[in-house]
Amino acid sequence: MVTRKWSVKPAATEEDFANERLTAEQMDEQRIQNVAYQYLCRLEEAKRSVTRTGSTLSVCSLSLTEPVSSSGGWRRTALFSPNWVIASLRAVGLQFRHTDNINHWRNAMTALGLPAIFHPETTDVYDKKNMPRAVYCIHALSLYLYRLGLAPQIHDLYGKVKFTEEEINNMKLELDKYGIQMPAFNKIGGILANELSVDEAAVHAAVVAINEAVDQGDVGVTAVALRNPAALLTDLQEALMSVYQEMLQQARRRKAERAAGRAVAEDKDMYEEYLTQREIQDHIDAVNAVEQVDEALDVADELALLSALQLPCLALRGLRTDNGPWYLDQLTADRQQKNQGSVDPLEHEELQEGVTAANQEARSTRNSTPGSRAVVG
Numbered sequence: 001m002v003t004r005k006w007s008v009k010p011a012a013t014e015e016d017f018a019n020e021r022l023t024a025e026q027m028d029e030q031r032i033q034n035v036a037y038q039y040l041c042r043l044e045e046a047k048r049s050v051t052r053t054g055s056t057l058s059v060c061s062l063s064l065t066e067p068v069s070s071s072g073g074w075r076r077t078a079l080f081s082p083n084w085v086i087a088s089l090r091a092v093g094l095q096f097r098h099t100d101n102i103n104h105w106r107n108a109m110t111a112l113g114l115p116a117i118f119h120p121e122t123t124d125v126y127d128k129k130n131m132p133r134a135v136y137c138i139h140a141l142s143l144y145l146y147r148l149g150l151a152p153q154i155h156d157l158y159g160k161v162k163f164t165e166e167e168i169n170n171m172k173l174e175l176d177k178y179g180i181q182m183p184a185f186n187k188i189g190g191i192l193a194n195e196l197s198v199d200e201a202a203v204h205a206a207v208v209a210i211n212e213a214v215d216q217g218d219v220g221v222t223a224v225a226l227r228n229p230a231a232l233l234t235d236l237q238e239a240l241m242s243v244y245q246e247m248l249q250q251a252r253r254r255k256a257e258r259a260a261g262r263a264v265a266e267d268k269d270m271y272e273e274y275l276t277q278r279e280i281q282d283h284i285d286a287v288n289a290v291e292q293v294d295e296a297l298d299v300a301d302e303l304a305l306l307s308a309l310q311l312p313c314l315a316l317r318g319l320r321t322d323n324g325p326w327y328l329d330q331l332t333a334d335r336q337q338k339n340q341g342s343v344d345p346l347e348h349e350e351l352q353e354g355v356t357a358a359n360q361e362a363r364s365t366r367n368s369t370p371g372s373r374a375v376v377g
Helices: 014-020 024-052 095-112 122-126 131-147 165-178 185-195 198-216 219-227 238-260 277-298 302-309 321-338 348-368
Strands: 076-080 084-089
Touching (some): 024 131, 024 165, 095 131, 131 185, 198 219, 198 277, 277 302, 277 348, 302 321, 321 348
């Protein structure tokens, strides 16, 4: 059989159909083909989204046509987020274990706060009565986690991926076999917004206000927005409000520029351009960490410097606790060189360069004169 690649273009207009002289039967076939292609795209998006969060997803785990293992059972794996396991269904031959794990998936989503309206029924997954519903749930979960700043954004692959004619025909037959109506994937964002609890809606409104304040460029307005208790931000330091404004404005601009380079979708989510609550908190933590490093350099406190350099938000590579003296010498010299006429602290990139240079100097010193430095830690 000759295998052809098939992809979908934007929906044809009535004029297009007239020009091509399609019969009603052909138009209906085209619609069914399009539904099958859309589902394959949504399925691929779900798989890639789960993979990007640091987890694994079986190639056939969300398909309507799952292969049977050599032991006679099904093997399905559906994981999401580095810290949350949805379900792991393996060929154990015991139905209660399968359904039990599907319930663990549903319970985990409830614990995360995903509205129940998106949850599939156990039979949707186990009996394969409505696997598109499970894919729909993964899409909703991905968007929900993305808005919380816990996962990357799911990519729209419609019109960007190709499937063989055989794959599309097989999917068309399966959808017809189960009589499944395709969920409205493009309405997930609106439904999710309507289903948010009062507290979640308050956080969303506070985060939007921070983004708008940052865009205005007024430190006073930004400070008020950051202090809003509904934003759930911690470790705010009044003396650093102007630095927060600058860092957040740069991050906001970078995110908007990246979003501008992507195709515009009708259901575009505002967090494609706006900073999420988690991103805002991460930038605040990074500013605080840089300030902590600067304070340690001010008083030449080697242990305080090591403590600051090891803060997770800085994510500095190659740190060694026994290189404390070299870090203190190198970063002090770097700051003195930078601060000729200014009092700016070393930025993250400068700290990384200083740590790398200090490690090289420490290694060179140890190789030439072993024991010349005291070991710290």
